[in-house]
Amino acid sequence: MAKKNIEGTICAVDFAFRRIGGKYKGRILWYLHQYGVLRYGELRRSIKDITTKMLTQTLRELEEDGLVHREVFQSMPPRVEYSLTDSSKQLIPFIDHLRQWGDKQMAKENIPVIKSSLSCIITEEEQAEK
Amino acid sequence: MAKKNIEGTICAVDFAFRRIGGKYKGRILWYLHQYGVLRYGELRRSIKDITTKMLTQTLRELEEDGLVHREVFQSMPPRVEYSLTDSSKQLIPFIDHLRQWGDKQMAKENIPVIKSSLSCIITEEEQAEK
DNA sequence: CCGCATCCGAAGGGATACTG
DNA sequence: CAGTATCCCTTCGGATGCGG
Numbered sequence: 001m002a003k004k005n006i007e008g009t010i011c012a013v014d015f016a017f018r019r020i021g022g023k024y025k026g027r028i029l030w031y032l033h034q035y036g037v038l039r040y041g042e043l044r045r046s047i048k049d050i051t052t053k054m055l056t057q058t059l060r061e062l063e064e065d066g067l068v069h070r071e072v073f074q075s076m077p078p079r080v081e082y083s084l085t086d087s088s089k090q091l092i093p094f095i096d097h098l099r100q101w102g103d104k105q106m107a108k109e110n111i112p113v114i115k116s117s118l119s120c121i122i123t124e125e126e127q128a129e130k
Numbered sequence: 131m132a133k134k135n136i137e138g139t140i141c142a143v144d145f146a147f148r149r150i151g152g153k154y155k156g157r158i159l160w161y162l163h164q165y166g167v168l169r170y171g172e173l174r175r176s177i178k179d180i181t182t183k184m185l186t187q188t189l190r191e192l193e194e195d196g197l198v199h200r201e202v203f204q205s206m207p208p209r210v211e212y213s214l215t216d217s218s219k220q221l222i223p224f225i226d227h228l229r230q231w232g233d234k235q236m237a238k239e240n241i242p243v244i245k246s247s248l249s250c251i252i253t254e255e256e257q258a259e260k
Numbered sequence: 261c262c263g264c265a266t267c268c269g270a271a272g273g274g275a276t277a278c279t280g
Numbered sequence: 281c282a283g284t285a286t287c288c289c290t291t292c293g294g295a296t297g298c299g300g
Contacts, residue, residue, distance in 0.1 A: 013225065015241070016232030017156040023273080026147040040282050051274060056283060077281040078280085090231055095143060097224045102146030105217070111145070153293080170262055181294055186263060207261040208300085264299080272291070279284075 019065055024050055024058050026095060029084065032068065033092050037083045062088075149195055154180060154188050156225060159214065162198065163222045167213045192218075 020026060024047055031046050032038055038046070044055055059082060062068040067088040073079040084092075105111075150156060154177055161176050162168055168176070174185055189212060192198040197218040203209040214222070235241075 011157060012229045012232035012236060013156050013160045015236055016228045017151070019232075019235070020228075021147070021151050026143050027141060030143045044282095049274095051276095052283065053275090053285090054273065057273090072282095075281095078283085080282060087235070091228070094224050094227050094231070098146045098150075098221075099142045101220060101224075102142035102149070105149070106142060106145055174262095179294095181296095182263065183265090183295090184293060187293090202262095205261095208263090210262065262300090265297085266295100268293105268295085270291105270293080272289105274289080275287085277285085277287105280282095 019067065020091065020095075022058065022061075024054060025062060025067075026098075028058060028062065029067065029088055029091060030095050030099065032082060032084050033089075033095070037081050040080050040082070043082065067091075149197065150221065150225075152188065152191075154184060155192060155197075156228075158188060158192065159197065159218055159221065160225055160229070162212060162214050163219075163225075167211050170210045170212070173212065197221075 020029065027047055028043065031043065035042075040055070040059075043059075044050060044052065047055070059068060059070070063070050066085055069083045069085050071081045071083075073081070150159065157177055158173065161173065165172075170185070170189075173189075174180060174182065177185070189198060189200070193200050196215055199213045199215050201211045201213075203211070
């Protein structure tokens with residue numbers, strides 16, 4: 001006895017994982033944290049193998065859930081900037097610790113380790129050099 | 131200059147999310163933390179709508195990744211117990227943090243809130259009462 | 261009690277081409 | 281630059297039935 005189960009309600013752990021789960025959400029939030037503000041194209045280059053379809057779709061979901069802020073600048077060419085919200089900023093410590101745990105695990109298992117936690121990011125200038 | 135990108139390597143954030151992502155992994159780890167040790171059937175009843183296929187499959191993945199310990203007792207009827215490993219125990223504080231964030235969000239958005247963080251668990255006795 | 265095997269539908273995600 | 285639109289394939293996950 002003691003513990004009671006409630007029909008149809010959602011567990012908070014489950015709820016949270018649904019919000020930030022998915023293939024790219026963690027990285028997007030982390031990169032936005034690292035840089036404060038990123039444009040659409042910057043995000044696309046950062047997450048090397050993402051397609052525009054998935055990037056747009058994922059950003060829309062994050063926006064709907066109040067995890068990213070989207071700001072459009074009506075100029076030519078157009079410019080759209082993404083940043084974290086107060087809500088998602090509270091998730092950063094969690095993601096950071098998770099990242100550290102990942103680093104340790106990758107070292108233990110001899111998975112080719114990246115040089116720094118920021119190495120996923122590729123800058124526009126570097127991209128241009130190609 | 132500055133940030134360097136390495137071809138083909140995995141970002142630690144991405145790595146970690148792949149390990150504990152998926153529909154049920156977060157809840158399984160959390161429940162195992164709450165109870166220390168759970169049998170197969172107890173886990174199945176705790177995660178109300180999981181099928182045996184998904185439960186077995188998810189537990190195997192967690193075991194392969196060193197996140198759960200599986201112990202078989204050769205008796206009649208058989209008995210199999212699951213528990214956390216040292217590696218996964220290190221994740222608990224962060225899952226707990228994530229859970230608290232989830233609780234707050236659910237309150238803000240008026241999503242029917244569960245009574246306690248343990249309410250996902252249904253005991254064997256309760257199940258038997260049906 | 262603790263699974264495994266099979267079938268099947270739903271959803272996630274990639275490639276490519278195109279637009280304001 | 282910042283997306284849309286379409287097609288298609290793969291993976292995830294549910295339902296059911298059987299087995300040691």
